[in-house]
Amino acid sequence: MTVEAQNRDGREQGHHELSFVRRYIFSTDHKVIAKQYLTLALFWALIGAATAYLIRWQIGHPDTEALGWGFIEPQVYNALVTMHGTIMVFFVAMPLLLSALGNFLIPLMIGAKDMAFPKLNALSLWIFFLASVVLFTSFFVPGGAAAAGWTGYPPLSAKNEYTGGGYGMDLWLLSLALEFASFLLGGINFLTTTMNMRAPGLTWFRLPIMVWMQLTAALIFMLSVGPTIAGAILLLMDRNLGTTFYLPDGGGDPLLWQHLFWFFGHPEVYVLLLPGVGVMLEVITVFARKPVFAYRPIIYATIVAGFLSFIVWAHHQYISGMDPRLAMPFSITTIIISVPFALVIFSIIATLWGSSMSFPTPMMFALGTLGVFIFGGLTGIFNGSAPVDIYIHDTYFVVAHFHYTLFSNVFFGGFAGIYFWFPKMFGRMMNESLGKIHFWLTFAFFNAVFIPMHLVGLRGMMRRISNPLQYEFLKPIEPLNMFITLMAILLILSQAVFVINFFWSMVRGAVAANNPWHANTLEWTTSSPPPHDNFATIPVVHRWPYDYSLPDSSSDWTPQDQSDEALRAATR
């Protein structure tokens, strides 16, 4: 479609008014869909936080009545642990980082009016909504929610007599299958849109890194999820149709599931990480007023990491009973994957060198992401090393490690993204003082929770046990567990500052200019919030997104749609 044709269509569509329902509920506008995903993700984050609170209460004060709940039965505890992982990975991280930010930003950043398939986009949202309903319902069915861990290892997950649960487990599988279908549709949209609908002049190597990260994440997800969907169906059949794919009594093998699950499960980690890294790079370049250092190497490294993520999965299985000779090859690939990520981190640090930094809330969260992510990356080296894993596997060291990598990208990165793009989403600025308070509370309490958790793990404390006092060798660390619990409660409570700021700013925040941060990318060239079709006229792109502090320019930023002639005219 030519630019004129797109503009003509845009004008025509602008004429008829849509009804409230079509506009805000069953909308096909990518911006509305993004906000709907954001709403669902924030709702699930509250549930996820509630499960975290109960888990921590039980560990810090075993077998006492949790405030606002009562005693936590072991069966309920297992369900809480299972649901916490499932919710945070599949119902908070993915909808927040991919669906909300990706949906909102991809069309705006590439200068498109909407996604390539707006109706498919709406469909993927509503399938996700259905998955949410199914998962939420599973809390209330007889036997409670799934309780076999978020990894759902059979035989535990394959027979109700083993877990003591009911069809909560079937609902869990069903909701994940729905969720995967939803994200497959979303991924198709991300790829097709970026391939075909970039504004004139926007070549691949003029794309913002955020778009590259979203694309790579979508691609990794689409290529890896197939085996797990198949695996989930086999598990459903084992549970309901009497097959024995995972049950040794009938000749099946429990390890089959682990391979099918982790073949997707590890790439999934990078699906969650990459958009966070994208946010980090967009925000840091804007507030450092400096081009991203080593743009192309970062993109290549991301693709290499994406590829490597397909051949590291068995590092989750060093001690699972697979052939011990397989451990070293997977240990090598796992430790090698630190190389592309180290390149990205070094490049971000190099971007900070010689910059001109200011520190509004989004920048604080972006730098927080960086600092916390480095810590998580470094502790990953321990887990990746097969001999060290013998001791720390399934201990709290692993739990602490993946909270450093995932919390950093999902929450610090997610918050950086929300504070940064909030003006574009809602046309108002978020409150800066509340934002700063939110950052410092989150940063302080996050580290107060998870640094000690490494120590708990090194002492040998196992994951998913509900009462450490049942073990002699864990008794000395109970004070530490109580401290972590207190800090975790404070971490959760301090998120109230964000919730207040978010809703208050939506109504009362200062009205945002089109480009409040003086950023270069295309989403800032349109109004805040953008109209239904995003751009009054489709922008023409003349440069890459990171021309900050061009030496010959009098201004320290040069938008992507500014031509060299316009730049020269402005400088003269």
Add this chain to the structure above:
Amino acid sequence: MRDWFPENVSTFGGDVDGIFWFIFYIVTVWFFLTEGLIVYFMVRYRRKAGQKATYALGNTWTQLAWVLVPLAIVVVLDLFIDIRGADVWAKVKGQRPPADVTVRGVGKQFNWEFIYPGPDGKLGNEDDLSSDNELHVPVGKVVHVILTSKDVIHSFFLPHFRLKQDAVPGRQIPVWFEATKIGAYEIPCAELCGFGHSGMNGKLFVHSPADFEKWLQEKGAAK
């Protein structure tokens, strides 16, 4: 911080800990280097009136060297970690030294069962001796435990021995260890195995060889 780990009482525990500390020193240096630089840059390059950022793209080899040289060091250190790790992995999980004592370890919801060969010295026949949730071994001898499970996946974890191995139904997975100190230790299950997972905790008694023989004979007599 070394005292923080549970006391090591196996012959290979020191090697596992050794790799841990080897990695610990490497990543500690990287941690302070990277985080230190970030904080330094935040102070040094904070916005000042009339001062513009440097337009550096990292598109020449001279500039890229600032990233590539540290990256090369990362690769070298990675290889070091892997090579040293491979030896330790082979020692713990590779070829096992010949057994002085062989025991079958069976995980079940929610405890361990250990089966010793009877007077004929062979496992898997009538005179086998069964010990409920208690593993007794002699000090200074190579013990093989052949792990399996009756129901779901459990994980045989000896924190004081730096040993962990999943017990999987349908598979017989051998592990070995050699205790260096007499005493009583714990065998928690490290893999979620159902509502009784927390508290699934066997006992491990390390005896002098004479005491171990005595225990075995008493066990046989009781049967």
